Amino acid sequence: MMSFKDLHLNRPLLRAIAESGYNEPTLVQEQTIPFVLEGKDVIASAQTGTGKTAAFALPILQLLFDNQDAPKRGKKIKALIVSPTRELAIQIEENFKNYSKYTNLTSTVVFGGASIEPQIDVLKKGIDILIATPGRLLDLHKQDVVNLDFIETLVLDEADLMLDMGFIDDVKKIERLCSKEKQILLFSATMPFKVEQLANTILKSPERVEVSPTSSAAKSVSQLLFYVPKPKKIELCLHLLRNTIKGNMLIFRRTKFGVDKLEQTLIKNGYKVESFHGDKTQNDRQDALTRFKNGDANILIATDVAARGIDIDNLDAVINFDIPNIPETYVHRIGRTGRAGNSGMSYSFCSADEKLYIKTIQQLIQKEIAIESEHPYPLDPKAKPEVHKKQGGSKHKKGRKSEASKKKKKRWY
Structure with a gap:
């Protein structure tokens, strides 16, 4: 059995891990942590519940711990984790707080739908690690509160969900705003074509980690x-x-x-x-x-x-x-x-x-x-999908054209 010590993590991290009640790393942690510590880009296919947050949180904390900024100069954001939803962002931040308690590294989380002022106050004091949802992150960047020039590691978590929610352009923009020399870790539960496409455009010869292919439905x-x-x-x-x-x-x-x-x-x-x-x-x-x-x-x-x-x-x-x-x-x-x-x-x-x-x-x-066919509301096997007819029809009488089509306007689309 592999232990967290075998992954060459430092004492402050090992102590925090032990206090969180974990003894040995999960498969995704075992495979991902060494690649991250080596500074490689990683594309990992892993579902929620596989321990993937620690798979990026622990090596990021270790890398930052080894070259911590002198506090006199004020901290600069070195690691950025982009997450599609507030709940996920909050959970990730809780993980970082737990694992970093015996270090001087600081983290905060920012997301939309909450007051922006307290988030700005924390950011102005300077932090090492920022967890953010895309929209709020770009708002704060526009206001010059967030500087992404010093990012060493960028994590895109739940990439498939981010693309489903329409964040692809935001994600690409965030990636461009970060420093050129960064390491990128992309985590996704599923690997649809769009995620592969995104990975191909922004990752540099990434290592691949695949844990439990998503096609296997739980046996239990x-x-x-x-x-x-x-x-x-x-x-x-x-x-x-x-x-x-x-x-x-x-x-x-x-x-x-x-x-x-x-x-x-x-x-x-x-x-x-x-x-x-x-x-x-x-x-x-x-x-x-x-x-x-x-x-x-x-x-x-x-x-x-x-x-x-x-x-x-x-x-x-x-x-x-x-x-x-x-x-x-x-x-x-x-x-x-x-x-x-x-x-x-x-x-x-x-x-x-x-x-x-x-x-x-x-x-x-x-x-x-x-x-299961033994139930009171069976579907007729010949039933056709319902077609919803629009109520009320067009607002124009039959045979009468709208103003735009009368003028034969060239529409821009």
């Missing part, structure tokens, strides 16, 4: 598939909650609107529910999570973006109320249950227009998901 999770007409999904959900599904569960919906709608229905039916999505304030999200973890509610409804990177232990079940259109997302979702030697259940509700998604998911996980 039993998967069930329900074919159901879209309007009947809520009834099916209530039916299963009354008769089958017990314990703590996470229900995934595609949209924030869907999350709110389902939450209201379940509360009306007497269930203890919390919800989690990007439109809620940071405090509301934190409170919802705390109440769920404390057992004040046993159902948490979330969008994928909000649920990414939040650690919830002891989940009995995951319900895919909407089937995700990206197959890896399915693997991610169901991997939330059946952790640490426990078994878990996943229930997926598939309507006619989601059948194709199930097909691509089964190709990825290389197995058929068991179909």
